[in-house]
Amino acid sequence: MSPKHFLNFHNFSKEELTSIIDRGLELKFLDKLPNSLDNKSLGLVFEKPSTRTRVSFEIGMQKLGGNSIFLSNSELQMSRGEPVSDTAKVLSSMLDAIVIRTASHELLEIFSQNSSVPVINGLSDLYHPCQILADLMTFKECQGNLDVSKVAWIGDSNNVCNSYIEAANLFNFSFNIFCPKGFEPKPEIIKTQKNNLILTKTKEEALKGAKIVTTDVWTSMHSEKQTHEKLKIFKGYSIDPSCMELADSEAIFLHCLPAHRGEEVSIDMLDHDRSKVWSQAENRLHVQQALLEYLLIN
Ligand code: CP
Ligand code: NVA
Secondary structure, three states: OOOOOOOOOOOOOOHHHHHHHHHHHHOHHHOOOOOOOOEEEEEEEOOOOOOHHHHHOOOHHHHHEEEEEEEHHHHHHHHHHHHHHHHHHHHHHHOOOEEEEOOOHHHHHHHHHHHOOOEEEEEOOOOOHHHHHHHHHHHHHOOOOOOOEEEEEEEEEOOHHHHHHHHHHHHOOOOEOOOOOOOOOOOOOOOOOOOOEOOOOOOHHHHHHEEEEEEEEOOOOOOOOHHHHHHHHHHOOOOOOHHHHHHOOOHHHHHHHHEEOOEEEEOOOOOOOOEOOHHHHHHHHHHHHHHHEEEEOO
16 A cells, blocks of 8 residues: 655645644643654655754654654765656665655655655645644644634745645635735646635735735745845735734734745844744644654554
8 A cells, every 4th residue: 555645735634634733732742752753764855955844853753762864865866867766665665754855846746656655745846735734733822723714925926835725725714815926826726726715916905814924935945046136026025013913913923934034024023922933933843743643653
C-alpha cells in the first residue's frame, strides 16, 4: 500500500487536520513529551534556505525520541543528475519519512510516487501546507476554536496563499485577497476553490470583519529577483497597525516569516499587540510533531 503523503491538503479531511492541530496544542503544553517517534528517522532534502522549517522538524523529531538527517540538495547525487525517482527509492528504504523543500512541486510529486515512506512538503513553488497548519493552530490557541470565518490576505498570491485557499475550502472560511493586478492566484489554483475566494477591489473590503489578517513577502524564493519596478507595483499592498482597526475586533495578525519590514509589513507590525507571529513560528514545532505522529504511528 502506498503511504500517505502531505504535499498539500488534497487528500486530507477537515477532521484529520483538526486532529493534528489539536494534538499540536496538546504537545505544546505537555510537561513531558512522549517517546512516540522512538527509533524513527526523518530525512530533510532542502534545495532552498530555511530557518523555521528545518529547525522545527529536526528538533521536533529529536524531542519525540526520533532522529533526523539534513541533506542539502547540492550535496546529493540528485544535483549531478541522479533521477529523482532513484533517489526516492533509495532514501525511502532507509528513512521513515522525508521532508522536501523544492522550487518544483512536480519534483515533489515524482519523489512521492517513488517513495515507500511518507513525503512531507516543506515548501514548494505551489504550496506550503505545514505553514497553514501552524497558522490554524495559532488561531485556535488564541480564540479557542477554528471558526475562522474570514481571512484577509494582502499582497502577492504565492505558495502560502495557495495553501490558505485549500484550507478555506476545507474549513469553509471566506478568503479575501487584495493584490495588484497580474498577481492573482494562477487559474489552476482558482479552479480548485469553492466559491469562498474573493479578490477584493480595496484593502478595506478585504480587511472588513477578518479574523486573520496576513501577508507574506512580495518576492518568494523561487521567483525572480526583487526589482525596483515590483516594489512600486506593490506599494499600498502592505499591512500596518491601521489595518487591524478595520478587521474584526478580535483579529490576529500572522506572517509566516521571514518578513521584510518596510515592504509587506510596516516596521512596527510584527511587534504589534495583535501580532501572533512569534507564537505562529513556535507552533511550527508542535504542529509538525503532531503531523509526524499522524503519518508515522497512526
Ligand atoms: N515560514 C517558513 O517556512 O520559514 P523558513 O523559510 O525559515 O523555513
Ligand atoms: N513565499 C515565501 C515563503 C517563505 C517561508 C517563499 O516561498 O519564499
